Structure formats: C-alpha cells, structure tokens
Amino acid sequence: MTKKQYAFYPGCSSQKGASASNFATSIEVMCEKLGIQLNEIPDWNCCSASIGYGDGGLLPRLVLNARNLALAEQHLPGQDMVSGCPACWLSTRETAEKLHESGSLMAEANEALKEAGLSFKGTVRARHIVEVLVEDVGFAGMKQPVVKPLEGMKIAGYVGCQTNRPFGIAGESFENPQYLDKMIETVGAEPASGYEQKVTCCGGALAFSEPDKSQKQIRDIVESAYDHGAEMIVTPCQLCQANVEIYQSEINKKQGTKFAMPVVYYSQLLTVAYGGSLKQAGLDGHVIQPEKLQQIAVRQK
C-alpha cells in the first residue's frame, strides 16, 4: 500500500517527556494501520498557542507560524501540513489564511522570515489529524483495521473548543458535532448520548492562571460524563486531556467529590482497537488509570 504523505507538526506538548507525549506515541500505530505517513517538519518551532498574545504582537505570532509553514513548503513540498494539537492547527491555519488574504502582511512576514533564511510562498494547507481521518481515510477506512472491538464500553465524547471552533470539521455543527461519537462507534464502543458538555471549554490555558474558574468548567465536564453513564472521556484536544484529567484530584480535595474519570485521546482508542499494545497506545502515561481500556489492550484478542 502506498502511504499518504503529510508534513507533520507535532507541537511542544507532544515532545518526548512532555504533557501529551502519550498522544504522540499513540498516533504511530494508528497511522501505520491507516496508511498515513507523517513526516516531521525539520526544526519546527512553537506556534505561540492561544496565550502568546500578551507579549507577542500579531506579526511576531504570525511569523512564528509562517516559519513552520515555510519549512514544510521547502522540505516537504506538495504535502498538507498536519497537526494533532488544536492550538497548533488553529494558529497555523489562521496564519495561512491571514497571509493569503493580505499581500502586505505576506510581504512583512517574508521580510522577517528572511532573517531566518526562509521565505513562504503560501502554498501549504494547514490541517488537523482528525480532518485527515474523517476526510481522507473515512469511517469505513477507520473501521477496517479493527481487531479488538471495544465492546461494552460507554464513552463520553468531549470535543472541547478549538477542534470545533472557529473552523471545526467540515460538515459538522458547532453545537453538536458528531464525528467523535462516530469514531467511538467505529471502534465498537457506545457513545454516551446526550452528553451536554461536549463542546464546553475547559478553561484552556487559563487553567494555570485562573484555577478556580477553570476547575468549575472541568467539574461540569466530568460530572456530566458520570451522569450519562460514561466510564471514560475521550477527546481530540491536548489541553482538554491534560486539564480534565490532571485537575480532578484538586477538585476532589477542594470540593469533596470523588472523581476518577479516565480521559484519553481518540488515537488511544483506535490504537487499542487495532490491536496495539498498552505501551503503543500510550496507556502507561495516565494519572487516572483507564483500567478497562488497559485490560483490553493487554488481552490476547
């Protein structure tokens, strides 16, 4: 099978030893089984995320993203640039669109890029891995490699903000996108229907600076998953995953709740369903253990 080629932008949180490194691990087997080849963009830099605006003005932020686009254009010509992190995807896509719309911004960005020995022509498309799965592979394609259906599991699909807004996945609504629930079904599990916190914000980068306000959001997100009978939350967002998993113990301490709701990535579900090991699925990287999924992963068929 010839593999589909993409220029891959991992982003800071997916580096080795960083907070979403288990995401990075889990996409390997998934991509392998789906015939997707991710070619890492050489020497990529941080996108400046949604919190870089304080010190970084518009042009410095655009230029950081333009550098990644330029590197992809130069080293991996003709390939769509793909990111697994919503914040990276958003920043890159916003940059590509802004530069495309304004000739003067493009000229200014290139003036700055020249300092790093680069130039950007504007030929690269910025996409999210979920778009690749839904649009290029399709749900039937995602189902094909399933060898261990996750039968009997009920899972709340938590989409969050930035994979959903402002761009979202083509054809989906902002209020109630369906693709994550469909992925859960594709691997043989049951989506928690009516989960009303599906697109609620977890507080994002403000989980650090405004912990109480963010933890109120997180509490709603977890509580509703329990209310709908889910035994696990699945999400496409790195910050959502980290925030919703990590702060449950804080909420328990402060508010006397007894939350222990595992939070995993869609890629971990697919990897386990495709027969990947516990390690390959990054399931050794959790603070709240997704026990049932771990059991399926270690089971022989």
Next chain:
Amino acid sequence: MSDHNQHAVAHYRNNFLREVEDRVEDGEWVKMCMQCGVCAGSCPFGPHWEHSPQKIFMMIRAGKREEVLASDSMWMCTSCYNCIVRCPRKLPITHIMHGLAHYAHRLGVAPKGQPTREVARLFWNNLARSGRVNELRFSLAMYFKDGFVQGIKNSLAMQGIGIGLMKAKRLNPMEILGGHKCRDKDGIHKMIAKAREIEERKQGFTS
C-alpha cells in the same frame, strides 16, 4: 503613565475608536458591532467579566479609553471561539480581545499582577528563548511568579500533580537542564526581533 501611552493620548486626542482601528489587531471591525448582545452570553468565565465584549465595543465607541485598557476583562478570554461562531456580524471577537489585552500590556496600562497577563508573559519568554516551550521551566516559573514563599506553597500544593505526571513520563525533570529547543535559535530570535520592529514602526511606536 508610560511614554508610549502619553504619545498615544496626544496623537489620537479623543478618538479612541480610531486608535483601536489603527493599532489593535482586527480593531477595524469594532465599528461593525450592532450591539445585539449575543457575545455577552458566550464567555465560559462570563460572570467574571466586568465588561462583556459587547460592552467593551460600546465603551470603545464612547471613547472610554482608560476604562477599556485598564479592564481585567479581556484577560478572562479562554480563546474558546464561542463568540466568533455566533456573532451575526462575524466580528473576530476573540482576536480583538487578544489585541486589546496586548495593546494595554504594550502601553503598560494593563492591570498589574493580573494572573493571565503574568502567565502570558512567562509563556512568551519561555518559547522565545529556544523556539519551543519547555514545560518544566514554565511550570516552575509559574509557581514562583508570586515570589519565593508563595512559590514554595504553590509547589507543595501542586506537588502531587507534578509527581503523578513524572511517573506517567509526561513531565521530564531533565528538562531543567535544557530540554527541547530549535536548532536555529538565533534565526528565530532575529526573525522575532524583525517582526517586532516592523510592527512597532507600523503602529507608530517608533518612526
């Protein structure tokens, strides 16, 4: 009051709307707001916004310069993009909030000690240093941002979380020694400096 701020006041007299249009990211959109109020109910931290985006746009038009720039509200934005997809006039509200926060910060009139402002500053310093974010150094800086004693308290409060993450191999203690960085650090520094220079010239901070 900083020099930049005095110059801006002198330059734009009482026309704050024009100042925003010239100098704030996507500021030219502000006049398109029809005050429908949809955005006001969209923010996740809504009850904590003293001035909703709708109110801020009204205040800009009313020339309430100091009140807007000193407001804590823009710093409450979680970048959730709820407002953008709902606004009937398609205002890029998220970006205008970021732009206003940045402009107030740049002029030195943003609220002092505002926690998100501090985090944003640390984050930028962290990424601008090596081109990539070093999460451990960033976390340590976070805990110590309020000074040493509070830093120790914060670290202790978060210790369980840090150790949990380390066990899960998601926070690498070796990062303090350097960790991830870009090869072309120098190029990135020069590129950012150039972008700043162009932007400051364009916005009239320098000639």
